[in-house]
Amino acid sequence: MTKSTVIFQPSGRRGRVNSGVTLREAAQELGVEIESVCGGKGTCGKCKVVVHEGFFEKYGINSRLSNLSPMTDSEKKHLKNGEIASNYRLACASRVEGDVLVYIPEESRGGGQVIRKAAGELDVSLNPAIRKYFVKLKPATLEDPEGDLERLLKELEKTHGLRNLKIDYPAAREMPEALRKGGWEVTVTVWQDKEITWIEPGNSERSLGLAVDIGTTTVVGYLTDLETGEVIEVESMMNPQVPYGEDVMSRITYSMTHPEGLKEMHRAIIKGLNKIISKVTKKAGVEARDILELAVVGNTCMHHVFLNINPEYLGLSPFPPAMHSSIDVKARDLGLKANPGANVHLLPIEAGFVGADNMGVVVATEPHKQDKILLIIDIGTNGEIVLGNKDRLLSTSCATGPAFEGAQIKFGMRAAPGAIERVKIDPETREVEYKVIGDAKARGICGSGIIEAVAEMFKAGIIKKNGNFNPEVKTDRLRKDEKGQYEFVLAWAKDTSINKDITVTLADIRAIQLAKGALYTGCKILMKRYGVDAVDKVILAGAFGNYIDKEASMVIGMFPDCDLDKVVAVGNAAGDGARIALLNRDTREEANKVARKIKYVELTVDKDFQKEFMMAMHFPHMKDKFPHIKNVLDRIPG
Numbered sequence: 001m002t003k004s005t006v007i008f009q010p011s012g013r014r015g016r017v018n019s020g021v022t023l024r025e026a027a028q029e030l031g032v033e034i035e036s037v038c039g040g041k042g043t044c045g046k047c048k049v050v051v052h053e054g055f056f057e058k059y060g061i062n063s064r065l066s067n068l069s070p071m072t073d074s075e076k077k078h079l080k081n082g083e084i085a086s087n088y089r090l091a092c093a094s095r096v097e098g099d100v101l102v103y104i105p106e107e108s109r110g111g112g113q114v115i116r117k118a119a120g121e122l123d124v125s126l127n128p129a130i131r132k133y134f135v136k137l138k139p140a141t142l143e144d145p146e147g148d149l150e151r152l153l154k155e156l157e158k159t160h161g162l163r164n165l166k167i168d169y170p171a172a173r174e175m176p177e178a179l180r181k182g183g184w185e186v187t188v189t190v191w192q193d194k195e196i197t198w199i200e201p202g203n204s205e206r207s208l209g210l211a212v213d214i215g216t217t218t219v220v221g222y223l224t225d226l227e228t229g230e231v232i233e234v235e236s237m238m239n240p241q242v243p244y245g246e247d248v249m250s251r252i253t254y255s256m257t258h259p260e261g262l263k264e265m266h267r268a269i270i271k272g273l274n275k276i277i278s279k280v281t282k283k284a285g286v287e288a289r290d291i292l293e294l295a296v297v298g299n300t301c302m303h304h305v306f307l308n309i310n311p312e313y314l315g316l317s318p319f320p321p322a323m324h325s326s327i328d329v330k331a332r333d334l335g336l337k338a339n340p341g342a343n344v345h346l347l348p349i350e351a352g353f354v355g356a357d358n359m360g361v362v363v364a365t366e367p368h369k370q371d372k373i374l375l376i377i378d379i380g381t382n383g384e385i386v387l388g389n390k391d392r393l394l395s396t397s398c399a400t401g402p403a404f405e406g407a408q409i410k411f412g413m414r415a416a417p418g419a420i421e422r423v424k425i426d427p428e429t430r431e432v433e434y435k436v437i438g439d440a441k442a443r444g445i446c447g448s449g450i451i452e453a454v455a456e457m458f459k460a461g462i463i464k465k466n467g468n469f470n471p472e473v474k475t476d477r478l479r480k481d482e483k484g485q486y487e488f489v490l491a492w493a494k495d496t497s498i499n500k501d502i503t504v505t506l507a508d509i510r511a512i513q514l515a516k517g518a519l520y521t522g523c524k525i526l527m528k529r530y531g532v533d534a535v536d537k538v539i540l541a542g543a544f545g546n547y548i549d550k551e552a553s554m555v556i557g558m559f560p561d562c563d564l565d566k567v568v569a570v571g572n573a574a575g576d577g578a579r580i581a582l583l584n585r586d587t588r589e590e591a592n593k594v595a596r597k598i599k600y601v602e603l604t605v606d607k608d609f610q611k612e613f614m615m616a617m618h619f620p621h622m623k624d625k626f627p628h629i630k631n632v633l634d635r636i637p638g
């Protein structure tokens with residue numbers, strides 16, 4: 001295999017890579033981060049790099065643009081003429097065919113994502129599925145040569161009342177050594193009062209678990225102390241399955257069209273979780289084998305692929321999941337590097353697309369225990385909605401797309417340093433104030449930033465109800481781009497780290513309209529089926545964590561009118577649900593019961609779906625009234 005030298009600037013990382021790999025793959029190999037929202041599919045246009053041509057004596061290479069594969073159509077689509085003339089390429093589309101020196105512009109440099117799925121306090125009584133028991137045994141003698149296991153079982157029954165225990169194979173293997181090393185004193189881990197899953201010499205009190213939320217785009221792991229409920233470390237990463245498809249449907253298609261597709265995606269998520277395990281345990285100064293139990297949530301497709309179960313049938317009517325009820329699997333069977341006896345609990349699945357992640361949200365927000373009618377909206381790449389109270393619950397899912405996560409937005413980016421996350425626009429002067437994540441200059445807009453930007457543009461009369469720009473507005477921030485389309489400048493080039501104006505384009509607004517229209521339609525159809533015109537409380541959950549501005553989200557019409565005091569943002573409720581299931585085994589049973597009671601509503605077959613969706617594309621809605629933000633809407637100029 002021929003090798004070529006690739007040097008990345010400004011970091012100066014260099015290495016010899018196999019010819020034929022993409023620049024993005026070369027960067028990954030050399031540990032250089034390049035922004036990639038689409039995971040290298042050539043659809044987001046975020047991985048722009050510049051090739052410097054010439055002989056670089058310092059490095060001894062002759063870098064040529066022609067040392068890369070010819071420009072592809074997707075590159076031509078994403079690169080402007082000026083950029084093409086300046087040797088710009090997309091890193092994920094250009095293959096290395098010779099030596100190159102590549103410069104990564106500021107806007108394409110990946111930055112560590114700010115974990116917005118941080119762990120808040122949970123109100124949960126501690127009753128985890130595993131418990132540790134310390135036992136002292138009488139040593140075996142010639143007069144009493146009973147087997148180690150029988151001796152141990154008798155003692156566990158005598159001192160702790162545990163009967164009919166089975167022993168898991170790794171624990172059985174560990175037992176004779178542990179007993180002798182501990183001088184016949186051992187700590188026994190028992191799962192659900194049924195099975196001995198681990199044996200350690202002496203008295204070991206540490207009991208750790210890992211709660212995991214596998215989102216379509218982001219994966220989060222919470223290393224948790226099972227004795228105190230405290231989260232010790234949190235680690236998140238981009239879901240390593242993103243390269244196989246941005247959303248659930250494209251991953252299902254990938255597994256259908258590639259004979260090894262399911263296996264590849266399964267391996268990718270297991271590898272990713274092992275990375276999370278290694279990071280959290282290292283940070284906490286513990287071993288991976290200290291993780292004795294795991295609880296996992298994810299939508300149905302993530303759930304199936306994690307278990308290496310074919311997700312194909314989820315994509316075909318009537319969309320049945322492989323199973324509804326919760327399932328327990330040994331971590332070792334999945335290839336997870338936790339304790340060899342550790343068990344992985346997956347929460348139940350409601351319906352085809354409403355999965356264990358939504359059950360996590362239900363476990364965390366408990367609509368099934370309320371008199372009041374709750375509308376719970378979990379905003380992610382797929383929006384999942386639950387409506388109801390203790391008497392009756394309905395759920396649905398809608399394809400919101402990744403716009404709320406900063407993807408499909410011209411200057412969209414992840415919630416990383418440099419992302420505009422808050423926006424205010426003066427309705428008179430149309431001047432903009434914004435807040436950036438971290439101590440950095442602006443280089444893009446994240447999900448919460450784009451929602452606020454659009455809401456503020458609407459409030460200031462810059463965009464109309466139908467999402468079009470209002471050309472009457474007098475401000476030099478409103479201008480036409482090179483294609484003659486209006487755009488609004490949020491940040492001037494001089495104030496950014498990318499030396500470019502950061503704008504909101506008409507296409508960005510359309511992407512937000514589609515996403516929010518899908519959510520609103522979902523809420524409306526559920527409310528119609530439920531027979532209510534209003535709800536008592538709206539709960540916003542999802543990737544934004546607590547950062548979503550509730551007024552802005554109502555101003556753009558993400559959900560029907562409600563008293564703003566009754567709208568609460570709860571952060572990553574799916575992850576909270578996984579933590580609760582990790583800490584309290586009774587909630588697992590309860591989740592199974594509630595999951596069976598929730599009725600799934602398929603939106604697209606509703607006769608009003610198209611009409612409702614069209615009306616919901618307007619800001620905040622074509623016809624529906626919003627009495628609770630009337631004062632805000634009445635002030636809109638024009």
Ligand code: FES
Pocket residue numbers: 035036037038039040041042043044045046047090091092093
């Ligand atoms: S990563 Fe290259 S276009 Fe998205």
